[in-house]
Amino acid sequence: MPDAADRIHAAVPRLAACQTRGELGEAIAEELKRYSLFDLQVIGGGMKKEVDPLPEPYRSRARPYFEEQLFGAYHRAMKAYRSGSFRGMDEAIPDRERFERFVALVPDGCLKKEPETDFGLGGALNTLFYYLVTGYAMFVEGGPGHPVGTPFPGGFAVERRGKRYLCPIRDKEEDVPFSICNVCPAEQMEGV
Template sequence: MSIHDIMKARASMVKSVRNLPHKYSEMYSSVLFAYLYDTLQEIKNRKNLDTTEEIDPEKYEEIVKRVERFVDDSDPGQKAFSRFARIATLYLVFIEKKPIHPPGMIFPGELKIIEEKGGFYCPVRDKQSEVDIALCEFCICKDLSELETQ
């Protein structure tokens, strides 16, 4: 991705959350963007390619479809964001096995993604099953309620 594509992706992300309360728009437009950008930089700078990961082709295709589902092809910013998010998400899910959202990210209700007891826990993981674009089912995070029952 070129720096221009990244700038378009950032502008699209800021635009898409402009009607959220400031705290949450900041989380999505800055914190999440920085996490995805850092992931792209990690991919770019990765030198050790001696590992082989099994990738479920159906899962891969479903992630790609969901990321692209709500993209307006006439909007260059949305197209750039789709590419940006798709690359980072696929890497996080299949290669690094890290959460799709950054640990510490705040969701409504002041709940955060946390790392504890060797795993990641998300307060909204099980609440997103009704959202067409949500990628929660592919994320390594477990629902926060699972931590509370341990």
């Protein structure tokens, strides 16, 4: 059985080779289907452990969006995979340069042993899950990494205005090298 590093180093070039949204959706879903129910429970427990210390009322407002970010995207990807929806998605992956930056950050984001690389999910493969579902949301669905409505401290939230996504923290994560914010299609919200 391959270890986490082998699995990650096999998955990343496969994702990078994808040219269309459908190819990428299928590749992501094939990686996601390798996670067992137990793995998903561990990831959910890690998320809970990260969210529980947040102060109220922020914790109660944010929790459903963090759950949606991980498990909503997971379920949408698996549903599309099982229904064959990816076969009809022959449009090129949007913003190839941004996609390539995303794929390049995944190996170190999963495998480096630094505080900002684990996201509290409990290990390299669980961090890979995080990148897979956010990559799905951004590059297959064309949305932001954090779901629309995700609240952030200060009373601001991710918004959609027409075809644009606005985020209150988009440009504030530049110092965190493995943050999805650095490759997210959302724009920085003005005045925040």
